[in-house]
Amino acid sequence: MENPPAIVEIRDLSKAYYRGSQVVPVLHDISFDIIEGEFLALMGPSGSGKSTLLNLIAGIDEPDSGTIKVGGVDITALPETELARWRAVHVGFIFQFYNLIPVLTAFENVELPLILTPLTRKERKEHVEMALRVVSLTDRMDHYPGQLSGGQQQRVAIARAIVTDPTILVADEPTGDLDRVSAEEIMDLIDRLNHESGKTIIMVTHDPRAARKAHVVRHLDKGYLNDASPQDTL
Amino acid sequence: MLLLKILFKNALRHKLRTGLTILSIAIAMLAFGLLRTVIDAWHAGVEASSASRLVTRNSISIIFPLPLSYKDKIRQVEGVSTVSYGNWFGGIYIDEKNFFANFAVEPKTYLDLYPEYVLRPEEQNGFLRDRKSFIAGRKLAAKYGWKIGDVITLKGTIFPGNWEFVLRGIYRGRYNSTDESQFLFHWDYLNEMMKKTAPGRADQVGFYMIGTKNPDISTQVALSIDRAFQNSLAETLTETEKAFQMGFVSMSDAIITAIQLVSFVVIVIILAVVANTMAMTGRERTAEYSTFKALGFGTGHIAGLIFGESLTITMAGCIAGMIATFPAAAAFAKAMGTFFPVFNVDADTLYLDIAFSLIVGLLAAVVPTYRSLKTGIADGLRTVE
Amino acid sequence: MKIPFSYNLRNLWSRRLTTILTASGMALVVFVFTTILMLAHGLQKTLVETGSPENVVVIRKAAASEVQSGVERYQASVVETDRDILVGADGQRMLAKELVVLISLPKEGSDKQSNVVIRGISGQSLRLRDQVKLIKGRMPRPGSTEIITGASVTKRFKGADLGDTLRFGMRGWQVVGVFDAGNTGFSSEIWGDADQLMQAFRRPVYSSIIFRLRDPAGFNAVKERIESDPRLTLEAKRETRYYLDQSEMMAKFLRILGLSLTSIFSLGAIIGAMITMYAAVANRIGEIGTMRALGFRRMSILSAFLIESLMLGLAGGLAGLFFASFMQLFTISTVNFQTFSELAFQFALTLDISWKAIAFSLIMGLVGGILPAIRAAHMKIVDALRAK
Secondary structure, eight states: OOOOOEEEEEEEEEEEEEETTEEEEEEEEEEEEEETTOEEEEEOSTTSSHHHHHHHHHTSSOOSEEEEEETTEEGGGSOHHHHHHHHHHHEEEEOTTOOOOTTSOHHHHHHGGGGGSOOOHHHHHHHHHHHHHHTTOGGGTTOOGGGSOHHHHHHHHHHHHHTTOOSEEEEESTTTTSOHHHHHHHHHHHHHHHHHHOOEEEEEOSOHHHHTTOSEEEEEETTEEOOOEEOOOO | OHHHHHHHHHHHHTHHHHHHHHHHHHHHHHHHHHHHHHHHHHTHHHHTOOTTEEEEEESSOTTSOEETTHHHHHHTSTTEEEEEEEEEOOOBSSSTTSOOOEEEEOHHHHHHHOTTEEOOHHHHHHHHHOTTEEEEEHHHHHHHTOOTTOEEEEEETTTTEEEEEEEEEEEEESSTTSOOOOEEEEHHHHHHHHHHHOGGGTTEESEEEEEESOGGGHHHHHHHHHHHTTTSSSOEEEEEHHHHHHHHHHHTHHHHHHHHHHHHHHHHHHHHHHHHHHHHHHHHTHHHHHHHHHHTOOHHHHHHHHHHHHHHHHHHHHHHHHHHHHHHHHHHHHHHGGGSSOOOOOHHHHHHHHHHHHHHHHHHHHHHHHHHHHSOHHHHHHOOO | OOOOHHHHHHHHHHTHHHHHHHHHHHHHHHHHHHHHHHHHHHHHHHHHHTSOTTEEEEEETTOSSGGGOOBOHHHHHHHHTOTTBOBOTTSSBOEEEEEEEEEEEEBTTSSOEEEEEEEEEOTTHHHHOTTOEEEEEOOOOTTSSEEEEEHHHHHHBTTOSTTOEEEETTEEEEEEEEEEOTTSGGGGEEEEEHHHHHHHTTOOSBSEEEEEBSSGGGHHHHHHHHHHOTTOOEEEEEHHHHHHHHHHHHHHHHHHHHHHHHHHHHHHHHHHHHHHHHHHHHHTHHHHHHHHHHTOOHHHHHHHHHHHHHHHHHHHHHHHHHHHHGGGGOEEEEEOTTTOSEEEEEOOOOHHHHHHHHHHHHHHHHHHHHHHHHHHHTOOHHHHHHOO
C-alpha cells in the first residue's frame, strides 16, 4: 500500500517562551506528519506544549526553529500578511471559549471569514446557510451569542470554522467549557465532519472521552512527542 | 459593510462609557469654542476696521487732546477725502456696571465715514438737526429698552456733570462684525458746555477720524498728516484704524495669550480622557481582535476597527459640542453685557473643533492599535477578560 | 470589617496608565483653577499694597481715576490748609499735589507701544509712600527735567534705565534714578517734577492731592469736610480704598471668565474620573462578589471605591497645585481696564487658595466616584460571582 499523502509535515519544530530574562522551552524538535483526512488528538498534561503545537500548525504563532508544511506550503517561511491570507483560506478555528463576536448575530459571525473573500453577498448567504445547516442551527441565525447556550455557541463557532471549506480544522479544547451532554453533541458533530466531509482535524484535548473519537492520538510530555498510538476507532 | 456594523456596535457596547466619553468631548469642544469666541470678540474692533479709515491722535498718548484748528490742515493733505473728529466721553449710565462706548462726534462727517451704521433717513435727519440728541446701536437700545424720544442722562467722568440727551435714532450694523452698542452724540454740544464751564478745555478734540480716497494710499496719507504737525505744540500719530484697534487689543496681550494657552490645555485634557477610554476598551477586546487576526483579518482591518471606533466617538462628541456652543455663546454674551459688543461664533472656530476632534480621535487610537498589533495571536487568545 | 487602605493604593497602581491619565486630567483642571485665583489675588494684592490706610487721595468728583481727574490750583490750596494733615518730622505738612498722565512708550522686545503712568511729584511725594525706595541713582532735582523710573518700567520698556533719556512732550528727560516699590503699582510708574511736567503737557491743573492723616481714625471727618465744601468739586478716598477700586473691575472680570471656564473643564475631568471608576468596578466584579461573600458590608465596598476616586482627585489636585505654584516665578503685565495704564503684577499663592484647590480636587473625585461606587456596593453577590 502506498503512503497516503501527508497534508501537514512538521520537521524539527522547537519553541521557547521568554519571560523577562528566563527562557522556558516548550517544544523540543518535534517531527511528525498528519495524513489528509486524519482526525488527530493531541494530548498531554498541562504545560506539555500541546496548545502551542496546535497554534504553530494553525499559523497563529511562530516557531523558533523547524518547518511546518501545510498542503505543500511552508507556512513558517511566510511573512505576516501572507500568513493572514493563508489562514483565511486554509484554516478553520474552534476555540475552547468559542470566541464569537458578541455584537454580531450567529449568521454574521459565520459570515465573518467570508468577507475576506471575493464572494458576493448572495453567495455568502448561501455558504452561511449551508454551514448552519450542517451544525443544525438554522433556526437561531438571528440570535446573538449572548442569547445562545454554550453548546449552541460552539456550534456557531464550528459553522464559522467550516464555512470557508478550509484545508485543516484546528480545535483547542472544544469541549472544555461544556457540560457532558453538549460535549457529546459537539464531538459527534466534529466526528461527522471528519467522516462525511473528509476534513483533516487536529484537536487538542485533555478529555479522554473526546479523544476516543480520534483516529490517531499523540501524547506530548514536557515538550517532547511520545510515540503515536493509532486508535481502533474505525 | 459588516465591519462598519461591528464598529458602530462596538461603540455602543458600553453605552454608559461611550456616552460619558462623548459628553466629555462635547464639553471640551464647548469650552474651546467659547474661548476662541472670546478671543475673536476681543478682536472685534480690529475685524470691523476699514482699510480706508485713519485715526489721528496726540503722539504722547490718547489722553492728550488735539486742537480743533488741525481740522483744516488735515483736510488739505493729499489723499484725504473726509475729516471727522470726536472725543471719548466716558460717561456712566446710572451705574459703572453699565459700561458702553460713548463718543461726542462731528455727526455728519462721522456718519459719512461709517456707512455700516445704517439709519433710517428720518432718524438721521432728526439726529443731525437736534444738537442735544444722540443715536444708539440696536443692541444697546434693546438692552436698556430705549425708544426714540427718550431722554437719557449720562454722568460725566472726564467732563463732569450730568448730561442729558434725547434719542433720535437707532442704527443697525450692516455687517456681522459691526458694533451695535455705541452711543454717539454731537461734539458741538460738548464743546458749547466746555466753553461755558471750563474754557481752557474747549475747542479740543480727542481724535480725528479720516477717510482716504483709496485704501492703498492710506499709509502715505498717515505719514503726510504726521509730517504736517511735526514740531508743533501737539504732535500727532496717525495710524490705520486697524492698527489703532490692534493697539487696544495688544494691551491685554498677556491675558489673551493666557486664554489661548488654556484653550490648548483643554484639548490635552480631553485627549487624556478619550485615550483612557480607548486604552481600556482596547484591553478588553484583546481576545476578540486576536480572533479576527486568527480568522485572517490583517493589520489594516484591526487598525480600521480601532481607529474607526475612536473617531466615531470623538466626532459624535464634536458635533454635540459644536451645536451646544451657540446657545452657550449667547448666554455668555448676555452675561458679559456690552463689554464684548460683538460676540459671534466664527466658522473658523467650528473648523478647528472638527480638526482637533479628528486629531484626538486619531491619537487616542494609536496606543491600543499598537498594542493589539504587537500582541501575538496566540497570546491574545489566551487573555480572558 | 474595613477594607485596608493598601488595597486601594495597589489597585490604582495596577492600572497605572488609566490612573495617570485620569489624575493628569484633574491636575490640569486644578492647575487652571489655582492659577486664575492666584492671578486675581495677585492683581488685588499689588494694588492694595500700593496704598496706605493713613493716606488720603483727593480727586475730582465722579472721576474714576487720577488720569481722568482735574484739581484746579486754587482748589488744591484750599485742601492744603486742612487742619487734619499730619505735620512731618521736618516741620512740613505731609501733602503732595500731583499730576498723573499717560504716555505711550515702546515696549522692550517688540514694536508695540503701551501706556505708562507719569506722575508729577512734589517734595513730600516720596515720604508719603513708605513702600517706595530708591535703588539706583538719586531723586530728580526739583524744577529740572530729570525723572526716575520704576523697576518694572526699566524692564518692560525701551530706554528707561538709569542714564537713558526719554523723549516726550517735546523734551528730553534724563533718567537719574530707579526706584523699587516692591509688588505695588508704583513700580510701573515714572516720576518727575510736577511743575515741569505740567508745563510740558500744557496741563495747568493737578490730577490729585495726596496727604497723610494726623489721626487715621479721623478719615470720615476729613472726607465730610472736603466733599461738602461748596468751593470744591472733589471727593476723598482712603488710599487703600482708592487702589482697591481700581482693580475691582479687572479682578472681577478675570474671576468670572476664569471660574466659568474652570467649571466647564471640571465637568470634563469629573466625567473622566467617572469613566475610570466605572471601568474599575466592571473590572473587579468577581472580586467584589468574593468580598461580599466573605462578609464585607455594602458600605465598606462603597467607601473603598469612593476612597479610590478621592485619591485620584487628591493626586491630581496635589500635582496641579505643585505646578501652579511655579507660576509665581512669572510676572504678568497687562493694561488695567479701569486706569488704562500698564500694570505689572505677580501670581500670588496663599494658603487659602491652596485649600480651595485641594478641596476642589476632592470634590471632583467625589462627584466622579460616587455613582460607580454605589453600583459596586449594590451588586447582587450571586451575579457578581457568576460573571467570569
